[in-house]
Amino acid sequence: MNILNDRQPVPIYSLEPDEATANKQFKVYQYEGDLPNQAELLIPHRKDHYLFVFIRRAGTRQWIDMTPYVLQDNTIYFSAPGDLIVKEEFRQLWSTGIAFTKEFLAVQENAALSKLPIIQNPHRGHELRLSMVDIDFVEDMLGKIATEYRRPNEWQQRMLTAYLTVLLTYLSRLYTEQFDNKPLSTDKLLLTSYQAKIDEHFRALHQVSEYASLLNVSAGYLSEVVKAQSGKSAMTHIHERLVLEARRLLFHTQQPLKEIAFDLGFSDASYFNRFFKRETGITPAEYRASIREMYQ
Incomplete structure (x- = not known):
């Protein structure tokens, strides 16, 4: 590939x-x-x-x-x-x-x-x-x-x-x-709308309160509904989307870690490095090396 x-x-x-x-x-x-x-x-x-x-x-x-x-x-x-x-x-x-x-x-x-x-x-x-x-x-x-x-x-x-x-x-x-064979309730629709907004704005917006404003609900209510509907915190959804995009770029490109960090809205590469390791257990460089080796 x-x-x-x-x-x-x-x-x-x-x-x-x-x-x-x-x-x-x-x-x-x-x-x-x-x-x-x-x-x-x-x-x-x-x-x-x-x-x-x-x-x-x-x-x-x-x-x-x-x-x-x-x-x-x-x-x-x-x-x-x-x-x-x-x-x-x-x-x-x-x-x-x-x-x-x-x-x-x-x-x-x-x-x-x-x-x-x-x-x-x-x-x-x-x-x-x-x-x-x-x-x-x-x-x-x-x-x-x-x-x-x-x-x-x-x-x-x-x-x-x-x-x-x-x-x-x-x-x-x-x-x-x-x-998913369950019908979408009002709360499920809010979760879906939240996920869609994250897809649109994850590079620029990293806080639950910012998405709550876009959806015209309070941050507390949004957090409560997202947790109840998905079993994950509202912040976890933001972090998972950032990790997904980071993995995409680490896997498919040779883009330097600093550029990936800036592309995802992190103020510096070291912060991105700590974030990625906290979320995945390994550093971005380790992930890139291991995933490439897996699909050689």
Whole structure:
């Protein structure tokens, strides 16, 4: 697996519109065996958009946030802006993918989509297993989306939103069945919103009170609900998100520890070093050396 050297920032790839549609916020991908030469995907990278791919047939492996996935037939794989991704190789692939940006979700008629579990992804999953019934449904919806995508007209945006709403709602039901079959209560929704805010602001905001202000609740109430719903303190969620991002960069890049510390909002590298060791039991340098050795 390739890693980035200490002079390479993690590249962020934008959604490239098709020439035929010129849609900069939504795109449909279809591969029937052959793949374009995309060598840039063989190095660790991020995307600035959401990506859902239905794999019909494959066999290669990719990494999403340090977790290796051998791509399985008839399976959904999904990622969000900020996830760190790297493919190990290119092989023939039979798949259909849909990609859309945060701006697409920000449009008023799409706003409800951003609250779906498959979008918020509280369990940080990236693989969704499908039954035969699920496969038929997903194939049908992707076919409708692909057909509408190829026919630009004044109704296209509304039709894409309608079909995508049905598809993502269906996948959200599968997501909750696979990862968590409990319905979301008001307190659970607050926990999910808290986790989403951490994802947005963890580099700059390191205090529970700062997130409480964003969520328009008191820090005491937020701490109480988060602890009751997750079994972990509100501060632990912030620390775990910082550790996740630190591990991403330590694993996939050669970025110096000082730069990683500053990127994560720490005032100096020694403070970051103590924080990481307190949270994981080893120093950042020790983690980098051990994880690299494990996957040689």
